Amino acid sequence: MRKIAIIIIILSLVSCNTEDNKLIFNEEFNEAELNTTIWNYDLGDGCPNLCGWGNNERQLYTKQNVIVKDGSLIIKASKKDSLYFSGKIHTKGKLEFTYGKVEVRAKLPKGHGLWPAIWMLGNDIDTNIWPNCGEIDIMEYVGREPHTIYTSLHNASSFGNTIHSQKTKIPTIEEGFHVYEMEWTKEAIIFYIDKKKVYTYAPINKNEKNWPYSKPFYLIINMAIGGNFGGPEVDDTIFPEDFIIDYVKVYEL
Template sequence: MKKLLTYFILLSFFCSCQESDPIIWEENFDEPQLNESYWNYQLGDGCPNLCGWGNNERQIYTKENAKLENGNLIITATKKGDIYGSSRITTKGKIEFQYGTIEVRAKLPTGHGLWPAIWMLGADIDDLGWPDCGEIDIMEYVGKEPHTIYTSLHTRESFGDTVNSKKTIDYAIEEGFHVYKSIWTKEKIDFYIDNKLVYTFSPEIKNDKTWPFDKPFYIIINLAIGGNFGGPEVDDTIFPKKFAIDYIKIRK
């Protein structure tokens, strides 16, 4: 019921927004602590159901590795002894939306073995499972591939090492903050880096296997360590490392 309420509230915003103010939800991380009316913490290592969160990742997610500092969300990757720490937060059941523009301004951490991501999952994941729920990867970066941003879609037809993906090379991407954006409609999903279109996903045939995107999705922000994509090797000399998020905006 709470999930449906949030969805219908967002729909009402879609209907009532004026052209001069198309933002239907935004998060500027300007409170003393993360607002748990919007956000959930996902804790631990995924065990027993999804150990390593399905990718053989090394980190244990904690609340303590996510802080709000100077108007930014800071997720810090740490290593204490043999334990890697980090954080993963989601808006599941709280902020979910169908279609629109999501824009995130972020500063990447660097170092071999780091895997920061800004992504979304279908809100019906508990019923359908993954990948049938669909996944929209707005931004993925792995420290072993400097200057490279991945934008990807996971569906029943293509998941894991998906063919629905684009690698964008930007030699300044590690310098300062950059804006990652997806514009999602009934027909296609466009991906942008600093307002430059880098990839469009629009399958000719749209069905449950190719296009599970006609329903609400929720947001995930995390910093993984190692894993099938981020690793397997991890440079233990780099820690601590910070992934900074300035803002998130969802527009009509």
């Protein structure tokens, strides 16, 4: 109950009205460091419980590779000797919500082996293991496949495979900042890139296998290196590379 109360207080502090929807969370990274009342760090390589973060990824996550500077969040991918480093943050236990719109303005890194992502997981993942808990991938990009954005859903109906997914080709996606959005209601989950609808997931007969999306989820921002999806080959000449987030907004629909 205490965690729920904290979440409600935080949301009430940042709430304001917009033209169409109510803004319940607005992170513009204007502080001197990461706001840990909202964000948590994931650190290390996932061992011993989830080595390689479940995907044979190569990076070690560190706090030093998560930088807040000049109104932006910078997740830096770097390499020293034979080791790869990057950053991952999430809002589990601090900012969790059911339904709404997520809007993120971000600039992608470039390079074979990089795998930046903006995504969400069901908050019951500790007891309802993946993919049963549900996953919403608002934006995934892999450097080995330039000019392409993946928007995907994972749940028990796909057995963890990327079946409910859309690849969107945008020749200029690596140039400058772009806006990635996800609208989530009781009926559907809809994805947008720069205000253009790119994918809708709306199973007609919803059940616990294809629709674990009627409970709270939390936000995740990270950049993996290598792995089953991001690699396996990594171009060591690219480092360092930055995944830059301008803002993260959550609206009540």
